[in-house]
Amino acid sequence: MSDLIKSASLQLREIILDALGKLVVEGIAPAELLPDFTIEIPADKSHGDFAANTAMVCAKPFKMPPRKIAELICSKIDLTGTVFERYEIAGPGFMNFFLSRKWFADVVENVLTEKENYGRTDYGKGKRVLVEFVSANPTGPMHIGNARGGAIGDCLASVLDWAGYHAEREFYVNDAGNQIEKFGKSLDLRYMQLCSEKGIEAMKNNPDNDTLFQYIYDLSGEGMDFEMPEDVYLGMDIIEHAKNYFDEYGAVLSGQEESERRKILVNYALPINIAGLERDLKKYRIVYDNWFRESTIHEKNQTKEIVDKLLESGKAYEQDGAVWFKATEYGLDKDFVLRRSNGLYTYIVPDIAYHCDKLVTRNFDKAINILGADHHGYVPRLKAVLTALGVDASKLDVVLMQMVRLVRKGETVKLSKRSGKAITLVTLLDEIPIDAARFYFNLREANSQFEFDLDLAVEKSSQNPVFYVQYAHARICSLISNLKTEGIEIPSTADFTLLENSNEIELIRHIASLPHEIELSAKQYDPAKLTKYAIDIATLFHRFYDSCSVKNAESPELMNARILLCIAVRQVIRNVLTILKIEQPEKM
Secondary structure (H helix, E strand, C coil), X not given: CCCHHHXXXXXXXXXXXXXXXXXXXXXXXXXXXXXXXXXXXXXXXXXXXXXXXXXXXXHHHHCCCHHHHXXXXXXXXXXXXCCEEEEEEECCCEEEEEECHHHHHHHHHHHHHHXXXXXXXXXXXXXXXXXXXXXXXXXXXCEHHHHHHHHHHHHHHHHHHHCCXXXXXXXXXXXXXXXXXXXXXXXXXXXXXXXXXXXXXXXXXXXXXXXXXXXXXXHCCCCCCCCCCCCCCCCHXXXXXXXXXXXXXXXXXXXXXXXXXXXXXXXXXXXHHHHHHHHHHHHCCCXXXXXXXXXXXXXXXXXXXXXXXXXXXXXXEEECCEEEECHHHHCCCCXXXXXXXXXXXXXXXXXXXXXXXXXXXXXXXXXXXEEEHHHCCHHHHHHHHXXXXXXCHHXXXXXXXXXXXXXXXXXXXXXXXXXXXXXXXXXXXXHCCHHHHHHHCCCCCCCCCEEEEHHHHCCCCCCCHHHHHHHXXXXXXXXXHHHXXXXXXXXXXXXXXXXXXXXXXHHHHHHHCHHHHHHHHHHCCCCHHHHHHHXXXXXXXXXXXXXXXXXXXXXXXXXXHHHHHHHHHXXXXXXXXXXXXXXXXXXX
């Protein structure tokens, strides 16, 4: 696994430091610690492959103009045996360095050697990272926010893996607390509606389930023997669960205590919902390493342990029968409740216990949460309590994700054509390809809002970014297939120093940047860097292919070099799309 850009940058730093050392020995440069300098890749490649500001930052200790310092440094530079072929001084004293043709040749060779591993780095040093994402409420279907969070979280875990971390994916199942109470109440009311005289009559008059569900849904309880209050779930899925239970067991629960009915109905419906979440996420190509249930925290009494520990340490206090956390001591505006006066814990307490499990019990080096932007106030509170408990809160990082606006024909879409209700993950994947969904949701960094164009996502044109990238891959596959058909042998090696066209050089330079982009994507928790990278390499390939003939190259040697360059590009596109879990079609 190699990063030739990083190694070239490190080599250049040593070249410059060696030259500075010679100037010190000769008494030209001061024998003192010189300021650090930066080496960067210029946006304008006419300014070189690398640029150093050494002369600029050394002006004060040298007591001379930067241009003069640059001339002195360059007079001591020896590029023999390095990956650089020349340098030049620009403007007031910038030093620009140009890579040798052998370096560009080595890039292509590296891709062909490392193949499906090209781009991997050891940046993460095997540190254990837990990425928690989606964690949708199991009381209902996943929405569009979950669809974006799923794509971002899953691709981020892949990026971290490629960057040398040991990354695990986790789904936190909220199978306890207020939402489950609400779920049980909703199921019970719908079940009792079906058991009532009007419910029996409705089932007789509407033998088709879809018609029945819509009939009951439209009534929302009005005109039924049991009405639906505002504090319940009114979704069609609740009616479906109640009807399925009724079909299987009849009105057997109608005579039991309400609390017992609720418990039985939740125990019936919740596993179905959780299995549905797992099934739908697998369809979305997301497979979790762990499904962590909130109920296990309550079973182990960890919420009580957390609050008791905070009280004992003086980090929490009792007031009016409730337990409050001393949040103001940790830089927050006001204290907040951990346990209400009725003895019930607020939602943040099991979350605290859960994160203690991540960072202390399971001892992950880093925990990363993908959360909606509405959690911006929740994160400081969570970190404050973790700190109070002696947990290193810096080991928890949170990626806040903005909402998505679905657009069709330029208009905002809120309803599904199929059901007339809000579009869910499942209904979205019925409308657009999975490849498009995963690519589109990673087109922008998580904290940016963006429009998801449903029409463009299914369009088979260069305007559709995922189609554009996949087409570049298919185009190379077609090229190789056609060459073989024409009896042209695919070479195993070639002289890549023959690749001197500016379009060839730009393409190879972009290939070389993949390890760096993966590392940067991991550092910044931003898989969108890879969708941009994929679009850019597709653009550079199409430009190269349209201007540099492969089959009709000026010589057989150049043809062989271009064939293998195409194969290297295909490999790079495959690797990037593999990280994103997007298919790589050979024909389109």
